[in-house]
Amino acid sequence: MEKVQIYKFGGASVRDAAAIQNLASIVQRYGSEQPLLVVVSAMGKTTNALEELFQLAYVGQDYTAQLARLGAFHQNIATELEEANGVAPDDAVAPTLSEMLTELADGLATVGPGDYDRQYDQIVSFGELLATSIVARALGVRWLDCRPLIRTDHTWREGRLDWPTTERNIAATLPELLAKGPVLTQGFLGGTAGGATTTLGREGSDYTAAIFAYCLRAASVTIWKDVAGLLNADPKIFPDTVRYAEISYRETIEMAYYGASVIHPKTLKPLADRSIPLRIKSFLDPEAEGTLVHDCQHPALAPAFICKTDQCLLSFESKDFAFISEENLEVIFGALAQAKLKINVMQNSAISFSVCTDFSERRISKLLDLLREQFTLHYNTGLTLFTIKNYDAASITRLTAGRGLLLEQRTRSTFQFVCK
Structure with a gap:
């Protein structure tokens, strides 16, 4: 069998019927030369809408209006595509x-006090399931449920991959299907050995594409975005961005x-482990060059400006003015891991240790419960973390x-640096 191409389309590329028709034209025009696997994310802001639905269900509030709105959004797109294609x-x-919407409603009816993160995954995963149902039917290509293939542990919302099992599952299933024509599947999702749904972390559909590429030893992965390629900054924040035409795996990581x-x-x-090139291209301008990420050497790059909002700066101080020792740090790191908080920046002085993390009220509260007896804790929220990669004085x-x-x-x- 020829080597497979992997195309990944994010939420913006399937946000409405016109966007899905554009996706179809890209697949037809550029994806016919080799066997093709298409990975699709939830439509537009569907994940946010599902998070709202889940939260309402979890606290026992009425969510019928929000569920009806979500269903109507997807149904309208499906109807518009059916009318545009002229065939059922x-x-x-x-x-x-x-069928999908009924399954979602049934799932929401079971949500209640209990394991928050496990229940979250069962509901929020419907974004990708709904999207791929619509897109596969619009394109007339085979729909594949990725959850029985991508095996994870029970780390809800951040499923850790069982690589050997996943590779066996994919190798046993995909080649035969791909030999018959393009296959479309979900990003972001996985499944446990017991059949429960897991998610791979927000924006995890790129990772899904890489998992399939690794297991299939794909020829390439192309991520279709609403930007011209990998830029040195977010064009919504910085008006004078620079596109990297070529960049190494290490720099991109x-x-x-x-x-x-x-x-x-x-x-x-x-x-990188299998030297599979990654292309980042614009679905708004598919003829444009985009960015090629591979194993390469290149001259010094333009400084990259990276902005992370909604940050929390936490400071831990020893209560008896003792130095922050390795033993203290072991306790703090252990608590951060239990609370599932990832460190974006850390810094220590003689009697304090500070970390900057993404803000989550639920996770910060858990961290404080774990550490308040041993440390005096201070924290600020609503902050922004800026990173300049390959900085110079002017940047x-x-x-x-x-x-x-x-x-x-x-x-x-x-x-x-962290700032208000």
């Missing part, structure tokens, strides 16, 4: 939308780690001018 979709291609929004942080390692001055810095840190190639 084939029910054998994918589960029907009404570091940018993703620091929060570059174009690529999920876990995406690059599986691709630091540009970003820090007029800002009140609460924490700053620099290495040979990276400058970070």
